Amino acid sequence: MLLELLKDAVSVVPEGVPGIIKGVNADSRAIEKGEVFFALPGTSVHGDKFAGQAAQRGAVAMVTDREPASDPGIPVLVVDDVRAAYARAAARTLAPQPDVAVAVTGTNGKTSVASFVRQIWQTSGYPSASVGTLGVETSDGLLPGELTTPDSLTIHKSLAALKARGIDHVAMEASSHGLDQRRLDGIRFKAVGFTNLSRDHLDYHPDMEAYSKAKQRLFTDLLEEGGSAVINTDDPEHMPFVFAALDRGATLLTIGREGAFFEIGEIRNEGYGQRVTGRLVGEPVSFLLPLTGAFQASNAVMAIALAMCTGVTKEQALAAVEKLKGAKGRLELVAEHNGAAIFVDYSHKPVALETALASLRDYVKGKLHVVFGAGGDRDKGKRPMMGEVAGRMADKVIVTDDNPRTEDAATIRAEIMAAVPQAVEIGDRKTAIETATAQLMPGDVLLIAGKGHEDYQIVGTTKHHFSDHEVVLAALKGL
Numbered sequence: 001m002l003l004e005l006l007k008d009a010v011s012v013v014p015e016g017v018p019g020i021i022k023g024v025n026a027d028s029r030a031i032e033k034g035e036v037f038f039a040l041p042g043t044s045v046h047g048d049k050f051a052g053q054a055a056q057r058g059a060v061a062m063v064t065d066r067e068p069a070s071d072p073g074i075p076v077l078v079v080d081d082v083r084a085a086y087a088r089a090a091a092r093t094l095a096p097q098p099d100v101a102v103a104v105t106g107t108n109g110k111t112s113v114a115s116f117v118r119q120i121w122q123t124s125g126y127p128s129a130s131v132g133t134l135g136v137e138t139s140d141g142l143l144p145g146e147l148t149t150p151d152s153l154t155i156h157k158s159l160a161a162l163k164a165r166g167i168d169h170v171a172m173e174a175s176s177h178g179l180d181q182r183r184l185d186g187i188r189f190k191a192v193g194f195t196n197l198s199r200d201h202l203d204y205h206p207d208m209e210a211y212s213k214a215k216q217r218l219f220t221d222l223l224e225e226g227g228s229a230v231i232n233t234d235d236p237e238h239m240p241f242v243f244a245a246l247d248r249g250a251t252l253l254t255i256g257r258e259g260a261f262f263e264i265g266e267i268r269n270e271g272y273g274q275r276v277t278g279r280l281v282g283e284p285v286s287f288l289l290p291l292t293g294a295f296q297a298s299n300a301v302m303a304i305a306l307a308m309c310t311g312v313t314k315e316q317a318l319a320a321v322e323k324l325k326g327a328k329g330r331l332e333l334v335a336e337h338n339g340a341a342i343f344v345d346y347s348h349k350p351v352a353l354e355t356a357l358a359s360l361r362d363y364v365k366g367k368l369h370v371v372f373g374a375g376g377d378r379d380k381g382k383r384p385m386m387g388e389v390a391g392r393m394a395d396k397v398i399v400t401d402d403n404p405r406t407e408d409a410a411t412i413r414a415e416i417m418a419a420v421p422q423a424v425e426i427g428d429r430k431t432a433i434e435t436a437t438a439q440l441m442p443g444d445v446l447l448i449a450g451k452g453h454e455d456y457q458i459v460g461t462t463k464h465h466f467s468d469h470e471v472v473l474a475a476l477k478g479l
């Protein structure tokens with residue numbers, strides 16, 4: 001790997017760096033001989049603390065954003081935005097990447113939209129992948145990952161592997177953490193999308209404006225020149241994204257009830273699916289979406305727009321959405337029992353929970369039940385908000401555990417229960433699900449919210465195997 005490649009990422013290459021470098025890494029524990037160590041300002045510690053270890057393991061230089069307190073014994077280069085430099089260096093050293101990348105941001109719907117874009121591309125004849133909360137997915141299967149937007153090095157290793165397999169189309173989820181931490185800065189997107197903005201992650205971002213600004217980076221900084229921006233104008237927070245797109249000189253495609261690119265007209269339930277009618281660039285269109293919940297119509301329309309920005313025709317896109325499969329655990333009908341329906345959903349934020357419960361109300365002839373909790377070591381403000389939503393939207397509420405992590409699980413439950421005192425508290429998630437399923441009467445609907453695709457419960461720092469799907473099916477067998 002030529003040192004030349006680094007020059008794109010940093011303005012001046014320090015004296016003494018050899019002509020050939022092996023690669024880049026921001027983790028001193030994983031540095032290999034011949035690599036350049038990027039010392040990043042972390043949320044818990046600054047990477048420069050580990051410069052000595054990096055040098056000892058064979059780093060040939062260090063790039064960072066402040067003068068190190070002590071001489072690490074290797075050349076040091078100080079840059080303004082070392083996270084961005086790291087992302088660009090990772091991109092250059094691991095090039096090439098797939099030719100066509102699109103990304104979607106927003107509080108809810110990213111995983112669904114990325115998956116739908118991948119499926120539309122695939123059905124239209126483009127080998128493709130999605131990268132996000134579920135991991136890296138292709139038509140061959142899923143490689144699970146840890147983060148929604150992985151770190152730059154992981155992303156570029158994945159992209160390089162996809163390219164090597166002949167995959168040239170990739171749809172990515174851009175989380176606010178990922179955007180703020182520049183994890184995607186080495187990628188230029190041909191099209192980007194904004195779904196919606198509501199409360200989440202205020203443990204990380206100082207306020208909602210900072211949270212929105214982090215998401216706007218996708219439009220202001222990462223969209224390639226002449227690229228396209230798809231915006232859901234049904235969301236009240238969409239305007240800053242329109243301005244960001246216009247500032248960038250992007251082609252603007254609006255979708256929603258008043259969308260100019262796709263105007264959503266009527267959405268009518270057909271069984272657990274729905275018939276969507278509207279206008280695509282003024283022309284009347286209609287498709288049968290085999291998914292539950294009006295929010296999925298919005299996600300599908302966004303995916304149609306992103307796919308059409310990248311070579312898919314209107315006819316291909318409309319045919320492909322009729323075959324869409326929902327992302328695992330996104331308002332997924334897991335079982336029907338005794339005339340009642342049981343859904344698993346990944347709503348772990350107030351608006352998502354409200355959206356899921358509102359979507360299911362259409363199917364309730366008896367009572368709407370919900371079992372949910374809230375994650376530990378995450379935004380605490382969400383807890384009473386989710387409690388309030390459940391109390392208002394459901395008839396029977398059970399509050400349980402959802403990844404308490406290093407927090408006291410009973411305290412998390414109490415913070416939810418404060419806003420929904422009529423709820424029943426059952427900490428053990430398995431018992432909570434068993435109790436709820438045993439209560440179901442004909443015409444009832446049960447929503448098990450928060451975990452979706454997850455197959456674990458994190459208590460302390462230990463991941464225990466736990467799947468809402470498995471517990472539901474086992475509980476029904478016992479009834």
Ligand SMILES: CC(=O)N[C@H]1[C@@H](OP(=O)(O)OP(=O)(O)OC[C@H]2O[C@@H](n3ccc(=O)[nH]c3=O)[C@H](O)[C@@H]2O)O[C@H](CO)[C@@H](O)[C@@H]1O[C@H](C)C(=O)N[C@@H](C)C(=O)N[C@H](CCC(=O)O)C(=O)O
Nearest residue numbers: 026027028040042043044045047050147148149151175177
């Ligand atoms: C709060 C947060 O976002 N942390 C992420 C961040 O870590 P950090 O930079 O703060 O790490 P740090 O521990 O302070 O260390 C600073 C630097 O020192 C380096 N280091 C550290 C120790 C050592 O011995 N040697 C060493 O070199 C680290 O590699 C790092 O470069 O950067 C790391 C590498 O990219 C991430 O793995 C890590 O994600 C943690 C595990 C995490 O839980 N993140 C979640 C909150 C997250 O990012 N979630 C979003 C949103 C999900 C959603 O949409 O709901 C996601 O995209 O998944």
Ligand SMILES: Nc1ncnc2c1ncn2[C@@H]1O[C@H](COP(=O)(O)OP(=O)(O)OP(=O)(O)O)[C@@H](O)[C@H]1O
Nearest residue numbers: 107108109110111112133295330346347352355356
């Ligand atoms: N367009 C939407 N509007 C409102 N709620 C939605 C929308 N799409 C999905 N949801 C709700 O949000 C949940 C998560 O959906 P999805 O995984 O697609 O979103 P995400 O943005 O990827 O979430 P995360 O930030 O956890 O990665 C769904 O299970 C559903 O309850």
Ligand SMILES: N[C@H](CCC[C@H](N)C(=O)O)C(=O)O
Nearest residue numbers: 348374375378402403450451
């Ligand atoms: N990517 C999300 C996942 C949350 C899922 C939920 N089950 C929880 O643990 O809170 C986050 O880190 O906030």
Ligand SMILES: [Mg+2]
Nearest residue numbers: 110111133148
């Ligand atoms: Mg996601």
